[in-house]
Amino acid sequence: MRARTSLEVAKRFLEQLGYRVLREHVPVVLRGVEVGEVDLVVEDAEGRRYAVEVKAGRLSVSGVRQAKVNSDLLGLTPLIVARGYSDDAARVLAEELGVKVVSLPDLMAVDEVELYSIVRAALEDAVLDIVCSLSVLEDPKAVEVLEAIASSERLEQAAELLGVEVRELEARLADMRRRGLIPPLVGYKRLRAYATALLILKKLALGEIRPIKTRGLG
Incomplete structure (x- = not known):
């Protein structure tokens, strides 16, 4: 949920800066194999397009490298939305590699209607x-x-x-994502939770799990 909310906040923040969101969750494919994903592809007022990585926290060196590699493979300019840098090394590397970094303020001014829209969009997704x-x-x-x-x-x-082999399993998962069978999830922990939820739904549909009956009070 945090990642989805961060993405919605980043989209609105970039739009306020004049960028236009073109696509979300764009796969990075190399020689027919999905090797990564960027959160957004946006376009500025001059027509330049950027591969956007959204970070919920501060930007690290590894985050800079990831953004640079993915953007180069897509043929786009790298852009990262984060809450500042984790250290000077990340800042220096971003400057050296030409990675544009947009820092979100620690306290963003979001009114009730916009906050509701952000949370609702994350839940709907x-x-x-x-x-x-x-x-x-x-x-x-x-x-x-x-x-x-x-x-x-x-x-x-x-x-x-x-x-x-692990490589074969990764290929199977990439194929399942391409077919829309599973969403692009960050981290094995989330993938495992998602798989568990789907299997529980399967058991409920087959009647293998019975709903818990509660007795009324009084």
């Missing part, structure tokens, strides 16, 4: 992701992947359960 992913439950091979992920604390463990 979360619900829509779940609904759009329900079709994954009709694919036995995809369900097998979800079950392995839900049962493992790390990607390596999930690959071991499936009897495949």
